Amino acid sequence: MAWQRIEHWKVGSYVIMPDHIHFFVMPADRQVDLSKYSQSFRSLVTRQLRPLGFPYPLWQREFFDHLLRSDESYEQKWQYVRLNPVRAGLVKSPEEWPYAGEVHALEL
Numbered sequence: 001m002a003w004q005r006i007e008h009w010k011v012g013s014y015v016i017m018p019d020h021i022h023f024f025v026m027p028a029d030r031q032v033d034l035s036k037y038s039q040s041f042r043s044l045v046t047r048q049l050r051p052l053g054f055p056y057p058l059w060q061r062e063f064f065d066h067l068l069r070s071d072e073s074y075e076q077k078w079q080y081v082r083l084n085p086v087r088a089g090l091v092k093s094p095e096e097w098p099y100a101g102e103v104h105a106l107e108l
Contacts, residue, residue: 009037012106013078016099017088022081024074026106074106 014023025037042059050056085097094100 010106011103012074013081013102014100015081015084015097017084018090022084024078024081024106 010026010028012024012026014021025034027034027037046056046059082094082097082100085091085100086094091097
């Protein structure tokens with residue numbers, strides 16, 4: 001997957017929705033810029049999907065990021081994100097959604 005090919009970042013949990021994606025990332029090097037990661041990720045995915053007939057542009061111009069603060073819980077945020085397919089009416093429980101998982105166990 002594209003997110004595994006971008007150096008200096010680890011991807012934790014993710015949920016792929018029909019019209020957007022949520023994933024948690026952590027830089028291996030604290031000097032790496034999240035917007036550059038997003039740009040690299042979008043570029044890689046676009047190059048992979050365009051030959052398959054996906055229309056251009058694939059992405060909205062902006063992305064929403066949320067930095068976890070020291071008093072916020074990764075697990076709490078993950079529980080909220082993993083319920084997106086349920087809230088969207090796509091499944092009855094998050095365990096039924098096949099487009100979610102974890103790439104790396106992030107140590108915060």
